Amino acid sequence: MTDLKYIIGMGAASLGAVQAHAQAYESLKPCTPNIVLILMDDMGYGDIGRTGANQYETPNLDRLANQGMQFTWYYCPQAVSSASRAGLLTGCYPNRIGISGALMPWAQIGINPDETTIAEMLKSIGYHTGIIGKWHLGHHKEFLPLQNGFDEYCGLPYSNDMWPVDFDGVPIRLKDTTSIKMKYPALPLIEGNEKVGEVRTLADQDKLTTKYTEIAVRFIENHKTDKFFLYLPHSMVHVPLGVSEKFRGKSKQGMYGDVMMEVDWSIGEVLKALERNDLEKNTLVIFTSDNGPWLNFGNHAGTTGGLREGKGTSWEGGQRVPCIMRWPGVIPAGTVCNKLACSIDILPTLAQITGAKLPDKKIDGVSILPLLLGDKDAFPRHTIYYYYRQNSLEGVQKDYWKMVLPHPCISYEGVEPGKDGWPGKTINTKVDRTELYDLRRDPGERYDVAAMYPEIVTELQSIAAEARLDLGDEITNAPGSNRREPGRIK
Numbered sequence: 001m002t003d004l005k006y007i008i009g010m011g012a013a014s015l016g017a018v019q020a021h022a023q024a025y026e027s028l029k030p031c032t033p034n035i036v037l038i039l040m041d042d043m044g045y046g047d048i049g050r051t052g053a054n055q056y057e058t059p060n061l062d063r064l065a066n067q068g069m070q071f072t073w074y075y076c077p078q079a080v081s082s083a084s085r086a087g088l089l090t091g092c093y094p095n096r097i098g099i100s101g102a103l104m105p106w107a108q109i110g111i112n113p114d115e116t117t118i119a120e121m122l123k124s125i126g127y128h129t130g131i132i133g134k135w136h137l138g139h140h141k142e143f144l145p146l147q148n149g150f151d152e153y154c155g156l157p158y159s160n161d162m163w164p165v166d167f168d169g170v171p172i173r174l175k176d177t178t179s180i181k182m183k184y185p186a187l188p189l190i191e192g193n194e195k196v197g198e199v200r201t202l203a204d205q206d207k208l209t210t211k212y213t214e215i216a217v218r219f220i221e222n223h224k225t226d227k228f229f230l231y232l233p234h235s236m237v238h239v240p241l242g243v244s245e246k247f248r249g250k251s252k253q254g255m256y257g258d259v260m261m262e263v264d265w266s267i268g269e270v271l272k273a274l275e276r277n278d279l280e281k282n283t284l285v286i287f288t289s290d291n292g293p294w295l296n297f298g299n300h301a302g303t304t305g306g307l308r309e310g311k312g313t314s315w316e317g318g319q320r321v322p323c324i325m326r327w328p329g330v331i332p333a334g335t336v337c338n339k340l341a342c343s344i345d346i347l348p349t350l351a352q353i354t355g356a357k358l359p360d361k362k363i364d365g366v367s368i369l370p371l372l373l374g375d376k377d378a379f380p381r382h383t384i385y386y387y388y389r390q391n392s393l394e395g396v397q398k399d400y401w402k403m404v405l406p407h408p409c410i411s412y413e414g415v416e417p418g419k420d421g422w423p424g425k426t427i428n429t430k431v432d433r434t435e436l437y438d439l440r441r442d443p444g445e446r447y448d449v450a451a452m453y454p455e456i457v458t459e460l461q462s463i464a465a466e467a468r469l470d471l472g473d474e475i476t477n478a479p480g481s482n483r484r485e486p487g488r489i490k
Helices: 014-027 059-066 081-090 118-123 202-206 208-222 255-276 295-300 343-354 454-471
Strands: 034-040 069-071 128-132 152-155 187-191 194-199 228-233 283-289 323-326 335-337 383-388 392-398 401-404 407-411 427-431 435-438
Touching: 034 255, 059 255, 059 283, 059 323, 081 118, 081 343, 118 128, 118 228, 118 343, 128 208, 152 208, 194 202, 202 208, 208 228, 208 255, 255 283, 255 295, 283 343, 383 454, 392 407, 392 454, 401 454, 435 454
Parallel strands: 034 228, 034 283, 069 335, 128 152, 128 228
Antiparallel strands: 069 323, 152 187, 187 194, 283 323, 383 392, 392 401, 401 435, 407 427
16 A cells, blocks of 8 residues: 555645645655556547536546546647657657657657656566557557566557548548558557457447456456556547447537547546555546547547647647546645646656656656645746657747747648548648747637737747757757657667
């Protein structure tokens, strides 16, 4: 069980709670809670009940938030799958370790085995580690989870749309032999290091969420007497959407709502497994998403809750994502954190909690444990870099000021009528001047106030210059002095 000698009086008056958390922060000792990290694919900031979802309900996610802490200023490190996951698992901006965008099934690179993942860090202090779901950090054997700190793996090596099937479920060879989908192999299901099956049809996609959930529950049951780290990166709500019969047609929003209801059910099953095995109080549960919604898929995409644009952009809708953390008796229940945090902060936070050694190489994350303990005066993170594409610095943020730098941009807008679930039209736009947004008052990034606050622009330009020296910038041809190479197949 946890080695924390607190928290007393969680239901006491606010002053008592503040004193209790202050004492907790001072007396915290390394401890070894079980850790469950649930990562959604393309879920938007507004897709859960507490941030504005409508026409479907997410009672288990809402309960998780009521029992824990909801973050309202939490960011992914880049608004694309592989890059975001690389940042989450290594504590680094993904461009620092040579990962950008989404790795294709023909990619010759993956996560460098020399990088330290959360799984490797925790495994070094005796954790049993497992991943169930989407990996997307390289599909060659040397890049797969078992070679990067995980004891168990079952899932897909990359996104569920990387298969030779059109969006209506018809094999692409029967329709369009010029499509890029002709280059995709059959979508493999992997256990350990071996392919054990294939996802061939939309009916197979319908089974993924339930399959992952059943394996996750079994993992908890099998390792209830161990210290464990369970990483559950769902394939949903990425297109093509898949939902089991038990949830098909259950929401008023259509297919996307059905899928969200099944995802919420999945989280509920994991929470029940923890409760059933008396693990709830000694388990830190983290729920978040890899990036915002893929908006040009119409009603088969989620919502940003009013934030600007979505997946594939460095605007708020692309990189600000839902995040909830629960650790009974440690994280104050029913709280909201409005401090800056990022997925790259998870690794150093877990290191501080468990006493595990941080990676030898430079990382970018910071421990946000003070936030989890309810320290209202803590500001562990003040800045975020918005990198995109290969190594393009598109913006920097300090506290609640965000400066957007000139850059090319793809805005996903305008879906063809009646084509939900199919890629809609895209509008190519470009930012041709430096812009400034006050995110406290304008989270939708609609009002450029650069002319009103030139001193803030100057300060943020200094931060951008530091980023370019460290990580580079392909727009200004700055090489960066501290970037590392990805892994490459031999």
